[in-house]
Amino acid sequence: MGEQVPAEAKKATKAAEAGAAARSAAAEEPGGKPARKSAPKKAAPARKAAPAGRVTPAGRAAPSKKAAPSNAEPAVKEAPGGKAGGKKPPKTESRTALVRRARRINRELAEAYPYAHPELDFENPFQLIVATVLSAQTTDLRVNQTTPALFAKYPTPEELAAANPEEVEEILRPCGFFRAKTKSVMGLSKALVEDFGGEVPGRLEDLVKLPGVGRKTAFVVLGNAFGRPGITVDTHFQRLVRRWKWTEETEPDKIEAAVGALFPKTEWTMLSHHVIFHGRRICHARKPACGACPIAPLCPAYGEGETDPEKAKKLLKYEKGGFPGQRLKPPQAYLDAGGIPAPPLRAG
Structure with missing residues (x-):
């Protein structure tokens, strides 16, 4: 029994030497150069919890400290430029957006009233x-x-x-x-x-x-x-430009200046005709015919009047106080077969 102990010790020693040699060979870099020994790793300090909503370096979202209530409204997404996006339009409108909307309204009115003209007879x-x-x-x-x-x-x-x-x-x-x-x-x-x-x-x-x-x-x-060119600020013009949020001014001179700044000077005269025509025929003071309005999608006051299309058509005015001297016809009736504006029909 006494001789077996040294034999087993020798076997253990040889096995240890063989393992060390294998580890040394595996650690060598290509070209026979020994690999650099890495510094012993130190225990990483405990990381502080990231604020709610931030992302940790490991790519995982850190848990928030407080759980949001179950009935909380979803956060509004931020659109490019920092403006809140959503279905409802912003309460304030940028200057650029106002100019674009105003000019588009004028283009739509020009298509709806291609025959717009001064409604006073003169030579x-x-x-x-x-x-x-x-x-x-x-x-x-x-x-x-x-x-x-x-x-x-x-x-x-x-x-x-x-x-x-x-x-x-x-x-x-x-x-x-x-x-x-x-x-x-x-x-x-x-x-x-x-x-x-x-x-x-x-x-x-x-x-x-x-x-x-x-x-x-x-x-x-x-x-x-x-x-x-000139802007005619009559009662219809004043009412509509304020209803469309083009300006909040109430004095005619200030309304003229504010609206004039939204359009090229060359458009001022026809702009006046378009707005006045629309105010006399569709966008009335008390009961605007919202359901028959060609610029309803662009109007911030949509819904103040009748929105049902059939009921709104009954509010249109083309004769009494709306379309002086002309037959009772909708705007489309004044276009010929080729889509070219036909001259207004004068009574008599």
Whole structure:
């Protein structure tokens, strides 16, 4: 028994030496160079828990310290540029977005009303400026029914300036406020004769000096008689641009400046026609026909009026106060078979 112990010890020693040699050979680098010994690893310190929502270096989301309540609303995703995305439009609209929306509305209205035009009948600048002054507090239809007799008797500024006021009042009685309007048209006729040689001036600063002529009337004359761009801020225009959130201004001069900054100057005159046409026919003050509106997807006030298409069609106005002097037809009826705008049909 005493001899077996040394034999077993020798076997253990040889086995240990063989294992060490194998490990040494496996550790050698290619080319016979021994591999560098790595420094002994130190125990890594305990990591602090990452804040909720952060990602740990290992690629796993760290648990949040507090569990969110089960009834919490989902977080709103952030769109490019830091703006919150979602189904509801943002409460505030950027300047660029406002300009794009406003110009698209004008393009849609241009397609809906390709025949948009000044709805006062006139043959020259003098007739237009007189008709525009008379249109205050009445409809264009009523003015168009009154001016033929007026211009037949007094076709020039000289003749109207020298007319008998009582005779002019009698002609203008159907327009309402006939005494004040008689004073205005006779006064502006006298000013045209004395200051401008009987001709209507083509400058804004000259037009607003005439009796009864403000910026609205002046821009009607400049845009439609002289082809010079201007924005006509009448009651329809004021109501619609505020309803569309183009501006929050309430004074006509400030509305004119705010809206004018959204469009090229060359579009101002036709923009006025488009907006006024729409306000008279579809976007009424009390009961707008939202369900028949061509710009409903672009209107922030959609839903203030009737949204049912069939009921909304009954609210459209093309004759009484809406489409003066024209037959009761929808806008599409004024396009010929080739899709080209046909001239408006005048009554009689």
